[in-house]
Amino acid sequence: MRLRRKPHAKEAVRNHPRVVTEPERCRGKWHSLFGNDGPLYLELGTGKGRFLSRVCQTTPEVNWIGVERVEEVLLQALRKADESECDNLHFLWMDVHQLDEAFAEREVDRIYLHFSDPWPKKRHAKRRLTHSAFLERYKQVLKPGGEIRLKTDNEPFFDFSLEALEEAGYRILESTRDLHHSPYAEGNVTTEYEEKFTAKGIPIHYLRARRPD
Numbered sequence: 001m002r003l004r005r006k007p008h009a010k011e012a013v014r015n016h017p018r019v020v021t022e023p024e025r026c027r028g029k030w031h032s033l034f035g036n037d038g039p040l041y042l043e044l045g046t047g048k049g050r051f052l053s054r055v056c057q058t059t060p061e062v063n064w065i066g067v068e069r070v071e072e073v074l075l076q077a078l079r080k081a082d083e084s085e086c087d088n089l090h091f092l093w094m095d096v097h098q099l100d101e102a103f104a105e106r107e108v109d110r111i112y113l114h115f116s117d118p119w120p121k122k123r124h125a126k127r128r129l130t131h132s133a134f135l136e137r138y139k140q141v142l143k144p145g146g147e148i149r150l151k152t153d154n155e156p157f158f159d160f161s162l163e164a165l166e167e168a169g170y171r172i173l174e175s176t177r178d179l180h181h182s183p184y185a186e187g188n189v190t191t192e193y194e195e196k197f198t199a200k201g202i203p204i205h206y207l208r209a210r211r212p213d
């Protein structure tokens with residue numbers, strides 16, 4: 001993602017009311033922040049926030065959290081979130097590595113991974129958000145029966161993710177290499193990257209996996 005550095009972005013993000021600056025204080029009690037017992041869904045590597053600003057409107061019963069580490073990008077997601085006027089959407093300005101500092105064991109119902117950076121070089125494999133070390137972290141914070149939903153344009157990353165999920169004991173419930181021409185297309189909410197790749201005619205890979213019991 002090409003970025004123009006914005007000198008005031010850090011401050012703007014830190015002071016934005018949708019950004020939870022001390023997530024460890026909400027750990028195990030996110031429901032009090034949202035003020036209800038609705039399911040907790042995370043989008044990891046949320047980018048400019050197209051997906052979240054739309055789903056928060058169509059699913060008011062869900063408590064949504066976007067996790068993004070780049071402040072300039074997060075700022076754009078925050079603008080979109082404000083336009084959507086959703087009360088059920090917050091953001092964490094942090095790295096996915098810190099997930100277990102923000103969420104207690106078995107606190108999260110669902111994790112979305114949308115067009116995660118594929119890190120194609122083998123020596124960077126540990127940075128992929130579906131590397132076994134990340135899948136173990138997700139296993140900890142997901143509830144029994146909790147799910148991961150993944151979309152990507154990148155076939156090698158998709159193959160890597162399928163294999164890593166199966167090795168980590170997740171059950172693949174749905175999978176397709178052409179989401180938009182599959183039975184899973186109905187109700188699909190697109191992301192920024194999805195729009196970009198689809199406009200170029202690149203098929204979208206999708207999977208849904210359940211946490212091991």
Ligand SMILES: C[S@@+](CC[C@H](N)C(=O)[O-])C[C@H]1O[C@@H](n2cnc3c(N)ncnc32)[C@H](O)[C@@H]1O
Nearest residue numbers: 045046047068069070095096114115191192193
């Ligand atoms: C390729 S973009 C995809 C954005 C969006 N999900 C979409 O589909 O349009 C990946 C995003 O994930 C963020 N990201 C990558 N690794 C991350 C990590 N370890 N922790 C938090 N954010 C991360 C990047 O900063 C970037 O904004």
